[in-house]
Amino acid sequence: MERRNRSIKALSELNYIDSLDSFEKADALVIWCQDYLITSKIEDFDLELEDLKRLEELFYKNLDFLKAHKEYTKDELQNLRKMKRFLKN
Secondary structure (H helix, E strand, O other), X not given: OHHHHHHHHHHHHHHHHHOOOHHHHHHHHHHHHHHXXXXXXXXXXOOOHHHHHHHHHHHHHHHHHXXXXXXXXXXXXXXXXXXXXXXXX
């Protein structure tokens, strides 16, 4: 029962994280992964089939989000470096 409760809590947190703004979402996803995926595997989640499908959907949706966010952050860092070089001259 404890494993099921933890799994339901993880799913509800992931649902909430999905509604956050970009930078808050990225930070919250890192924390969520540390809380639920560092100490155990995704296979350890004990959810009903519909909940597992929702978890899968959110998981892959957020992976795509993190990839896009990484590229956006990389571009912003490059722009900041260019601006810094420009201001030094």
